[in-house]
Amino acid sequence: MLIKTYGSAVYGVDAITITIEINIGPGNKYFMVGLPDNAVKESLFRVESAIRIAGYHMPRQKILVNLAPADIRKEGSAYDLPIAIGILAASGQLDATLLEQYVVMGELSLDGGLQSIKGALPIAIQARKEGFKGLILPAANANEAAIVNDMQVYGMANLLEVINFFSGKEKPQPVFVDTRKEFFKQINNYEQDFADVKGQENIKRALEIAAAGGHNVILIGPPGAGKTMLAKRLPTILPPLNLNEALESTKIYSVAGRLLSNNALMTERPFRSPHHTISDVALVGGGMNPQPGEISLAHNGVLFLDELPEFKRTVLEVMRQPLEDRKVSISRAKFSVEYPASFMLVASMNPCPCGFYNHPEKDCVCAPGVVQKYLSKISGPLLDRIDLHVEVTPVNFSELSSSRLAEKSDLIRERVIKARAVQDARFAELEEIHANAQMSANMVRNICQIGEQGRSLIKQAMEKLGLSARAYDRILKVARTIADLADSEDIEIEHLAEAIHYRSLDRESWSG
Template identity: 60%
Template sequence: MLVKTYAAALQSIHAEIVTIEVNVNEGTWFQLVGLPDAAIRESHERIKSAIEIAGYEMPCSNVVINMSPADLRKEGAAYDLPLAVGLLAADEQLPYEKLNEIMMMGELGLDGKLKPIKGALPIAMLAQKEGYKSLIIPRENAREAAVVKGLKVYAGDNLKEICNFLATGEEPEIIEIDTDQELHIQQEQIEADFSDVRGQENVKRALEVAAAGGHNVLMIGSPGSGKSMMAKRMPGILPPLSMEESLETTMIYSVSGKLKANTTLMTKRPFRSPHHTVSPVALVGGGTHPKPGEISLAHNGVLFLDELAEYNRAVLEVMRQPLEDRKITIARAKYTVDYPASFMMVAAMNPCPCGYYNHPTRECTCPQYKIQRYLSKISGPLLDRIDIQVEIVPVPFEEISDTEPAESSKKIRQRVVNARKIQQERFKNAKHVHCNAQMTPAQIRKFVRPDEEGLERLKQAMDRFGISARAYDRILRVARTIADLEDSIDVTSKHIAEAISYRNLDRKTWGQKAF
C-alpha cells in the first residue's frame, strides 16, 4: 500500500515541502531513497525500536521510501516521526485519511519519545502557507511554532500518543500563543542600563547617534575606559523589535539550533560578541553544510567586536561585503544560500599595543612604527564602512565618584525611537531602506542638503584629513541622523561639524607622536 506523509527541509532560514512516499508490499527488504544524509539512513533502527515500544509491529515486508523532491538534500533525524507514521499507515496499522492535512516533524528516541528539532518556526510558517490544517511537533518546539496564526500546533510527547491521535482522534495538547502580549512584556525589560555609566557624555552621544541612524561605530581608548561596558548597553537604546523583525530573528536562531526550549519569540535585539580568535566561517557562516554565522545571529541587533586590531585581518576583510549588502551569500558547487546580516557593528580597540597612546596620565611605551603597524591592521576600506569613530579618554575621579544617577537607557531610547519614526516616514516608499545608515547615494542627494557653511566645512575636512568618497557619504548620513534627533528638516553646519568630529581615524596625524 502506498501512503504519503509530509515534512519539511530547511534551506537557508526558510523551509521547503518534503513528501515522504512509503510503499509496503510483498518482499523482505528495506530501501530509502531521495538524497537522505547519514542520520536519516540510520533512522531504521530508531524507528523500529520506537514502533515496538508504542505497541505496534515493524513491517517485515518489502518497504520502499522515497523522500521527494529527490534532488533536495535532507539532513538530520527530524524525519523520524513522519517516516514511522508513514510505515505504520502503509502497513495498514494506522488509518491514513488524515495524513494529507497534517505536517509532522520530530526525532524519535529508542523509547519512542519525541526529541526537539531545529527550524520549528520556518517549518510552521511553511505549513500555514501551504494550507495544512495542523502541525505535529515535539513539545519543546511547540511554543515556537505556535506563534504562526491560522495553524493548529500539537505538542507531541511520544510516538504512541501520535498514533493514538491518528487512530482514535484523541488530540494531543494544542498550544496557543498571544504573540503581541509576549513581545510587549519582554521588550519592557532593559537588563544593562546606561545609568550605570559614569561620565563619557561625548561617547554616549556618539552611541545615541549610532543607534538613531543604525550606524556602525568604533570606540578607541585605553584599557578600563568603559568601551565594553557601553557596547553591552547598546541593545537597550535601540528601538524595540517589530513583529516582522522578531519573526526573522527567531527563524535564524531556530535553524541554528540556538533557540532555547519552550521559547516563543526573540523579543530583544540580539547582542553577539565573538572572540577575536573566531574563524572566517564562524563569523560569516558556511561550512560543509552551511549554517548562519555570527553576523547573521546578530541580524537586527548588535555585533560587538572587542579588541578589533587583534582579529585576523582575513576575518575582518570578509565582513566588507555583508556590511554593504546586509546579507551574506554562501555559494557551493550544487547550491547557494543567502542569510540575512543587517546588523549594527560596534567595535572597540586600544590606540596602540600598550594601550596608553594619548592617555592623559600614563605614558605610551610603544615606538612610532609599532603604533602605525597596530593601526594598519584595520584596513582603509573597512574603516570607511564604520560611520562613527570616537576616541574615549579615562573618566576623571570627580565623575566616577559622582552619586547623581546618569541618564537612563529608557530616556535615550525614546529619543532614538522618535528619530527612527522620522526615518520610517522618509523611507516608507523605499525598498530595503529603513534607516539613514542604509541610504543609497541617490537618497543622500535627495534627503541631505547641507547649507553653504556646512558644505564649506565638509570641503575643508576632506582637504585636511584626506577623507574618501565613501567616508564623505558616511558623514552626510550621520549628519542627517543628528538633524533627525533634533527634529530638524534641514542639515546645518552644526550637524556637519558634529558628524566630522566622529571621524577620528581619518585624521592624517592620528597615531603620530610629537617628539
C-alpha cells in the first residue's frame, strides 16, 4: 500500500516541502531513497523501537521510503515522525485520511518521545504558504511555530499522541500565540544600561552617533578602560526591533537551533561576541550541513569583535563582502544558500601589544615600529568599512567615585529613534537603504551637500591631520548622522568637525 506524508527541509532560512512516500510490499528489507544522509537512514531503528513502545507492530515486509524531490539532500533526524506515521498508515494500522492536510516533523527517541527540531518557524511559514491545514511537531517547538497566523500548530510529546490525533481518539487544542502581545511584552527588556557607566561621555556620544546612523565603530584604548562594557550596552540604545525584523531574526535562530523553547519570538536585538579563535566557517556560516554563522546570528543587531588584531587575518577578510552586501552567500559544489547579515560591527583593540601606547599615565614599552605592525594586522579594506574610530581613555578616580547619575539608555534611545525617523523618510523610496551608513558613494554626493567652508575644513583636515582619501565619504556620512541628531537639514561646520574627530586611525601620526 502506498501512503504519502509531508515533511520539510530547511535550506538557508527558508523551507522546502518534502513528500515522504512509503510503500509496503512483499519482501523483508528496508530501503530508503531520495538522497538521505546517515541520520535519516538510521531512522529505521528509532522508528521501530518507538512503534513497539506505542503498542503497535513494525511490518515484517519490504518497506520502501522515498523522500521527494529526490535531487535535494535530506539531512537530520526530524524525518523520524513522518516516516513512522507513514509506515503505520501503509500497514493499515492508522487511518490515512488526514495525512495530506498536515506537515509532520519530529525526532523520535527509542521510547517514542519527541525531541525538538531545528527550523520550526520557516517550516510553519512554508506550510501555510502551500495551503496545509496544520503542522504537527514536538511540543518544545510549538510556541516557535505558532507565531505564524492562520496555521493550526499542535505540539506533541510522543508518537502515541500523534497516532491518537490522526485516528481521532484525541483532539488537542492547537497552540495559540498572540504574536503582537508576545512581541511587545518583552521588547527592550535589557539588563544593562548606559546609566551604569561612569564618565566616558565622549564615548557614549560616539556610540549614540553609531546607533543613529547604523555606523560601524572601533574602540581603541588600554586594558580596563571600559571598551567591552560600553560595547555590550550598545543594543540598549538601538531602535527597537519592528515585527518584521523580529521575525527575520527568529527565523535565523530557529534554523540554527539556538532559539530558547520559552521564547516564541525574539524581541531584543542580537548581540554576538565570538572569541578571537573563531574559524572562517563559524563566522560566515556554511559547513557540511549548512548553518548560519555569527554574522547572520547578529542580523539586525550587533557583532562585537573584542581584541580585533588577535583574530586571524583570513577570518577578518571574509567579513568584507558581507559588510557591504548585508548578506552572505555560501556556495559549494552541491548546494548554494544565502543568509541575511545586516549587522553593526563594533570592534575593540588595544593600541599596541603592551596596551599602553598614548596612555596618559603609563609608558608604552613596545619597540619602535611595533605599534604600526600591530595595527597593520587589520587590513586597509576592512578598516575602510569602519566609520568611527574612537579612542577610549581610562576613567579617573573622581569620575568613578562620583555619585552623579549618568544618562539612561532610554533617553539616548529616544534621540536615536528620532534620528532614524528622519532617515526613514529620506530613504523611503529605497528598499535596501535604511540608514546613513548604507549610502553609496553617489548618494553621499547628492545627500551630504556641504558649503565652501565645509570643503575648506575637510581639505585642511586631510592635509594637516594626514587623513587618507578613503576617510572623505565616511566623514560625510557621519556628519550627516550628527546633523540628523541635531535636527538640522544642513551639515554645519560643527557637524563636520565632530565627524573628523572620529577618524583616529586615518591619522598618519597616530601610530608614530
